[in-house]
Amino acid sequence: xFRNTREGxxxxxxxxxxxxxxxxxxxxxxxxxxFRFEGGWSLQGYIDFFATPLNRTVxxxxxxxxxxxxxxxxxxxxxxAFCIVNLGPRAxxxxxxxxxxxxxxxxxxxxYAWIVILGRTGIVNEAITGLGLSDxxxxxxxxETAVFLGLLQLFLPLMIISLVSAMENIPRxxxxxxxxxxxxxxxxxxxxxxxxxxxxxxxxxxxxFTGSLTAYITPAILGGSKVLMLETLLYQRVNVSNDFVxxxxxxxxxxxxxxxxxxxxxxxxxxxx
Amino acid sequence: xxxxxxxxANWVILGLTLTFLIGPFLIIILAGASDTSYLAFPPEGxxxxxxLKVFTVESFRASFxxxxxxxxxxxxxxxxxxVPAAYALNRYALPGAETVRTVxxxxxxxxxxxxxxxxxxxxxxxTGVTVTLALFMAHTALVxxxxxxxxxxxxxxxxxxMEEAAVLLGCSRFQAFTKVVLPNIRGGVLAAFIxxxxxxxxxxxxxxxxxxxxVRTLPIDMLAYMEITFDPSVAALSALLAxxxxxxxxxxxxxxxxxxxV
Numbered sequence: 391x392f393r394n395t396r397e398g399x400x401x402x403x404x405x406x407x408x409x410x411x412x413x414x415x416x417x418x419x420x421x422x423x424x425f426r427f428e429g430g431w432s433l434q435g436y437i438d439f440f441a442t443p444l445n446r447t448v449x450x451x452x453x454x455x456x457x458x459x460x461x462x463x464x465x466x467x468x469x470x471a472f473c474i475v476n477l478g479p480r481a482x483x484x485x486x487x488x489x490x491x492x493x494x495x496x497x498x499x500x501x502y503a504w505i506v507i508l509g510r511t512g513i514v515n516e517a518i519t520g521l522g523l524s525d526x527x528x529x530x531x532x533x534e535t536a537v538f539l540g541l542l543q544l545f546l547p548l549m550i551i552s553l554v555s556a557m558e559n560i561p562r563x564x565x566x567x568x569x570x571x572x573x574x575x576x577x578x579x580x581x582x583x584x585x586x587x588x589x590x591x592x593x594x595x596x597x598x599f600t601g602s603l604t605a606y607i608t609p610a611i612l613g614g615s616k617v618l619m620l621e622t623l624l625y626q627r628v629n630v631s632n633d634f635v636x637x638x639x640x641x642x643x644x645x646x647x648x649x650x651x652x653x654x655x656x657x658x659x660x661x662x663x
Numbered sequence: 664x665x666x667x668x669x670x671x672a673n674w675v676i677l678g679l680t681l682t683f684l685i686g687p688f689l690i691i692i693l694a695g696a697s698d699t700s701y702l703a704f705p706p707e708g709x710x711x712x713x714x715l716k717v718f719t720v721e722s723f724r725a726s727f728x729x730x731x732x733x734x735x736x737x738x739x740x741x742x743x744x745x746v747p748a749a750y751a752l753n754r755y756a757l758p759g760a761e762t763v764r765t766v767x768x769x770x771x772x773x774x775x776x777x778x779x780x781x782x783x784x785x786x787x788x789x790t791g792v793t794v795t796l797a798l799f800m801a802h803t804a805l806v807x808x809x810x811x812x813x814x815x816x817x818x819x820x821x822x823x824x825m826e827e828a829a830v831l832l833g834c835s836r837f838q839a840f841t842k843v844v845l846p847n848i849r850g851g852v853l854a855a856f857i858x859x860x861x862x863x864x865x866x867x868x869x870x871x872x873x874x875x876x877x878v879r880t881l882p883i884d885m886l887a888y889m890e891i892t893f894d895p896s897v898a899a900l901s902a903l904l905a906x907x908x909x910x911x912x913x914x915x916x917x918x919x920x921x922x923x924x925v
Binding site: 507 | 673674676677680681683684685687688690691694701702703704705744745747748750751752754755756757758760762763766767769770771772773774775776777778780781782784785786800801803804807811836861864865867868871872882885886889897898900901902904905908909911912
């Protein structure tokens, strides 16, 4: 450790000042906008926002989809993570790599694939009309299901990664021991695996939930204006109706959720170390 | 359950999961090769013309170059700010170190769309800064947290006494940094560059509001293009971008064991 404070600050401050000026200040002003009303300060912007049925619907839908994606990711994640941990070291590396890989690919590309799958001339509709289940192609895009699938595909890797690293820390013999002592697989899961991987589940769940909440591309491409989520609503409010107060309210909601999730993660991380 | 059926169940679950995660890419690769003027899967006839068309669309070329420039220079700027900051946070007993850490990490917590809107409203509009410059700064701010984090963690393992020894042997502090510290954290800096590059290049929400006539990043341009055109070229372009990311990550992994740093 060097003691020369001035030198240290000279090195650290440019980054901090840059972040503050270009980031904290503009975002702060944006957030304050919803509290300004007729020259004074008030909560009117928030009251008006939640008084609009569409806004409420979008708010609840965003929470619902976030929770649904996180929940589904947890179920698939446990199954997948359990299988990955049971693999030999070589296969484990390869499979883990394949799980992580999609994270590096452009979300636009990842989401666009669902248009190919769910579109009017997509694979699902071809199959449905081909089998004679329906004469006309079904509308699968611009539905909550489409957005759900897109988000799940986007964020599932985060859950699997968190759960794999949690499961790697389960002592080897605990599960066989529980089995020998007569526990059913269900009991093993709820009494052994779940308690021992709680942290990983919380970390993965928060990442997936906040990721889904703040995703723009997936609801934009797969939901359109039929299935708005908070981010796409924000975009619409600004670009279509020039309504910066609503935009500021939405921004606050998103930041509060994202920030509390982050605090939670920090707390888990510090409790562990 | 006996061992072999357990093994089978294991692979079935993994197979389904991987199909869900990776399958869509195989589908866009093929959809981009469909010999039809609309998006079709399974592809009807195979052609490379959509893959070639991508390179002739003027707006794709312009936006690709912009995204490339933003990713390269934004990440370099973030490293220029981030490496000294990471160094200071690791080596000095700074008052307010925690505050600096929080401020620098803040861009990760705030959704990009808000950053873009805030910069448009309170930087571009009042000061007349060009959209391109605002984009550059937004991308720098976005990559900065990754730069600081990755470089910090690679600096963490480097003992301070090596530098002190270099100074005792006659190096200036700056020389000690360039001759002792920098070579040792080279891997971390490179990993931060790659992570920053990929993050910036794939970034959409930040750039959503920061676009003007002729100034659009590639993902934004793709979003705009797919609203008016339904030909397979966006699928082809998506596939090409996926290959690009994979190639970068593959090379990075081979050269420096990228995954250690992320």
